[in-house]
Amino acid sequence: MKPTIKDIAAKSGFSIATVSRVLGNKTGSYSEKTQIKILKVAKELGYRKNSVAVDLVKKRSDVIALIINATPTNFSTQIIDGIQQRASELGQGVIILYAGNRDNGLQHKAIITALERSVTGILLAAIEPDEQDLALLKASRIPYCFVSLYLGTRDILAVSSDNRDLAYQATQYLIDRGHTRISLVGIDGYHTGSQRQAGYRDAMAANQLTAADILSGDYSYESGVKLLQQVHDQGVTAVIAASDMVAAGLLTAAQQQGLTIPRDLSIMSIDGTIICQITTPALTSVTQDFYRIGSQSVNKVMGQPAEDFIPVVITERASVAVQK
Amino acid sequence: MKPTIKDIAAKSGFSIATVSRVLGNKTGSYSEKTQIKILKVAKELGYRKNSVAVDLVKKRSDVIALIINATPTNFSTQIIDGIQQRASELGQGVIILYAGNRDNGLQHKAIITALERSVTGILLAAIEPDEQDLALLKASRIPYCFVSLYLGTRDILAVSSDNRDLAYQATQYLIDRGHTRISLVGIDGYHTGSQRQAGYRDAMAANQLTAADILSGDYSYESGVKLLQQVHDQGVTAVIAASDMVAAGLLTAAQQQGLTIPRDLSIMSIDGTIICQITTPALTSVTQDFYRIGSQSVNKVMGQPAEDFIPVVITERASVAVQK
DNA sequence: TACAGTAAGGTAAACGTTTACGTAATCCGC
DNA sequence: GCGGATTACGTAAACGTTTACCTTACTGTA
Numbered sequence: 001m002k003p004t005i006k007d008i009a010a011k012s013g014f015s016i017a018t019v020s021r022v023l024g025n026k027t028g029s030y031s032e033k034t035q036i037k038i039l040k041v042a043k044e045l046g047y048r049k050n051s052v053a054v055d056l057v058k059k060r061s062d063v064i065a066l067i068i069n070a071t072p073t074n075f076s077t078q079i080i081d082g083i084q085q086r087a088s089e090l091g092q093g094v095i096i097l098y099a100g101n102r103d104n105g106l107q108h109k110a111i112i113t114a115l116e117r118s119v120t121g122i123l124l125a126a127i128e129p130d131e132q133d134l135a136l137l138k139a140s141r142i143p144y145c146f147v148s149l150y151l152g153t154r155d156i157l158a159v160s161s162d163n164r165d166l167a168y169q170a171t172q173y174l175i176d177r178g179h180t181r182i183s184l185v186g187i188d189g190y191h192t193g194s195q196r197q198a199g200y201r202d203a204m205a206a207n208q209l210t211a212a213d214i215l216s217g218d219y220s221y222e223s224g225v226k227l228l229q230q231v232h233d234q235g236v237t238a239v240i241a242a243s244d245m246v247a248a249g250l251l252t253a254a255q256q257q258g259l260t261i262p263r264d265l266s267i268m269s270i271d272g273t274i275i276c277q278i279t280t281p282a283l284t285s286v287t288q289d290f291y292r293i294g295s296q297s298v299n300k301v302m303g304q305p306a307e308d309f310i311p312v313v314i315t316e317r318a319s320v321a322v323q324k
Numbered sequence: 325m326k327p328t329i330k331d332i333a334a335k336s337g338f339s340i341a342t343v344s345r346v347l348g349n350k351t352g353s354y355s356e357k358t359q360i361k362i363l364k365v366a367k368e369l370g371y372r373k374n375s376v377a378v379d380l381v382k383k384r385s386d387v388i389a390l391i392i393n394a395t396p397t398n399f400s401t402q403i404i405d406g407i408q409q410r411a412s413e414l415g416q417g418v419i420i421l422y423a424g425n426r427d428n429g430l431q432h433k434a435i436i437t438a439l440e441r442s443v444t445g446i447l448l449a450a451i452e453p454d455e456q457d458l459a460l461l462k463a464s465r466i467p468y469c470f471v472s473l474y475l476g477t478r479d480i481l482a483v484s485s486d487n488r489d490l491a492y493q494a495t496q497y498l499i500d501r502g503h504t505r506i507s508l509v510g511i512d513g514y515h516t517g518s519q520r521q522a523g524y525r526d527a528m529a530a531n532q533l534t535a536a537d538i539l540s541g542d543y544s545y546e547s548g549v550k551l552l553q554q555v556h557d558q559g560v561t562a563v564i565a566a567s568d569m570v571a572a573g574l575l576t577a578a579q580q581q582g583l584t585i586p587r588d589l590s591i592m593s594i595d596g597t598i599i600c601q602i603t604t605p606a607l608t609s610v611t612q613d614f615y616r617i618g619s620q621s622v623n624k625v626m627g628q629p630a631e632d633f634i635p636v637v638i639t640e641r642a643s644v645a646v647q648k
Numbered sequence: 649t650a651c652a653g654t655a656a657g658g659t660a661a662a663c664g665t666t667t668a669c670g671t672a673a674t675c676c677g678c
Numbered sequence: 679g680c681g682g683a684t685t686a687c688g689t690a691a692a693c694g695t696t697t698a699c700c701t702t703a704c705t706g707t708a
Binding site: 050052055056061080081084094095096100139221251252255 | 373418419424601606
């Protein structure tokens with residue numbers, strides 16, 4: 001049987017209250033001798049506190065739940081790093097709940113799990129909530145914040161890049177380099193997706209250019225591979241990929257078709273993870289600051305001042321050519 | 325205030341015992357009318373069970389803790405998928421605890437967190453435990469299993485590829501294609517690393533070839549980039565990379581030096597994740613079955629029959645040339 | 649001497665469940 | 679119409695902590 005404070009109390013001759021106090025460092029209500037003795041007994045017994053009991057009586061967990069989906073995207077580690085770092089500065093642990101791959105059932109289950117565990121806050125990374133999810137979250141009294149997803153209203157806590165601006169910048173970057181036929185590829189119609197679509201369309205319109213049809217996909221490598229043909233058919237000279245993975249898919253598919261990047265097609269990627277360095281040529285990207293997105297979202301959920309939108313930056317590599 | 329079963333009991337006119345029974349589906353000890361009424365009241369009140377209290381009285385969690393480190397490697401999603409899937413089949417939830425990047429402090433903290441939460445089992449993915457970690461784990465009464473890491477003894481539960489065999493196969497594959505000067509790059513001296521070193525050396529010896537010096541690193545992209553020069557200096561014709569990331573680093577560094585892969589240098593990678601498809605040329609790899617490693621480790625920790633070593637497979641892509 | 653104040657520690661309630669045990673009512677067979 | 683099962687519930691203890699509230703003994707001060 002795992003030893004409890006009761007065992008320590010019995011063996012040390014003090015009451016459980018005193019034991020609890022020294023173990024919890026509630027200084028000022030016990031003598032040094034007592035402290036030493038109790039600590040010694042605790043160590044002898046191999047005592048380890050039962051957090052479950054603590055949480056029950058304290059009615060909270062000092063734990064932030066991070067719900068994350070499994071889209072084989074690769075920025076999650078950076079987000080997690082940021083969250084972990086900031087959380088631990090604020091004395092919070094982090095547990096990660098996995099919501100499968102755009103699986104509404106698992107998503108819902110993950111939220112319920114978090115709710116049932118009376119965590120301090122819930123972070124939802126790259127999760128598109130459905131009505132039910134939102135209702136659940138709202139009904140609970142615990143704070144939640146979307147990470148890397150902006151639902152279009154300030155009423156719901158969120159930290160992300162400004163996706164409209166991000167796509168606008170990407171588009172403008174290509175236009176500035178002489179491209180006029182540009183398409184946007186591998187994107188969906190949910191919040192992030194439609195915000196980026198808007199940015200792309202606005203930038204095209206602002207330059208008196210006509211936007212191409214959006215080629216929709218799911219941000220994955222496979223999407224990129226599959227959509228290359230359609231990109232080719234559109235006859236564009238440059239493409240904005242919805243993610244590094246899409247960009248990588250486009251790139252390999254293009255090379256298999258005998259195209260030379262960027263001579264035959266310029267590719268601008270969105271994300272700027274390490275994937276961009278791995279490909280040949282390296283991918284020019286609009287780079288998001290995922291670490292900061294993560295750390296700021298912890299601030300948000302803990303009620304501290306935090307930024308809503310984290311600036312992006314364009315990282316020039318080798319996948320965009322100047323169009324004459 | 326969050327409603328409790330006490331509130332439901334009061335409002336429905338039954339005792340908390342009965343409420344608990346219908347909510348817990350302990351069939352056979354209440355009438356259908358009772359069930360309907362209680363369920364209705366519960367819904368009205370927006371009742372949600374407090375798992376913390378449940379865990380306390382039941383003295384267990386129905387949760388498996390997965391401790392994972394943040395090495396920016398990319399196979400973790402596959403492992404997590406396998407774990408999640410199998411765990412949910414066995415009625416277990418999964419919480420992921422993040423152990424930083426080879427950070428012994430965080431690692432230790434993560435283990436303690438798991439221990440304090442009376443989880444059903446602990447899975448340690450790609451974690452090299454130190455003495456303290458091991459002592460902690462052993463002292464607890466809860467089962468643990470290393471994932472994708474074999475500590476060299478059957479006394480400690482583990483599921484992984486057979487790393488010696490894996491490296492042997494990789495080496496033999498290159499030898500079979502005419503390479504005689506081969507080196508092993510980006511690897512460390514811990515368990516996985518030294519097992520692979522042994523496999524490499526054994527294969528070389530078995531073919532009367534002399535092994536090159538091992539070029540050590542930490543499985544990262546940066547390691548690969550940094551070590552390319554030394555590979556070049558060794559004058560080998562083929563190289564085995566410790567991971568896909570190392571392979572990718574070697575590849576881009578080589579291309580920057582003006583080398584053509586695989587004409588000037590053959591690269592054999594270890595892991596076989598999607599990274600191998602993204603690079604140009606695509607990387608030939610010995611591919612691990614991470615999903616299966618994950619799911620089998622759940623079996624292990626749940627006391628079910630499970631495999632110790634999951635077979636690997638060689639996936640031919642385009643980064644290895646035949647040496648005449 | 650008396651009294652307030654303080655240091656050190658004990659008592660017991662509370663957190664929200666589950667479940668062993670008890671009990672009253674109903675049912676069944678004969 | 680009696681005894682034993684069974685059904686449908688209630689009572690209360692237990693899980694391992696924290697903490698509000700007491701108690702006791704001592705210290706210092708007037």
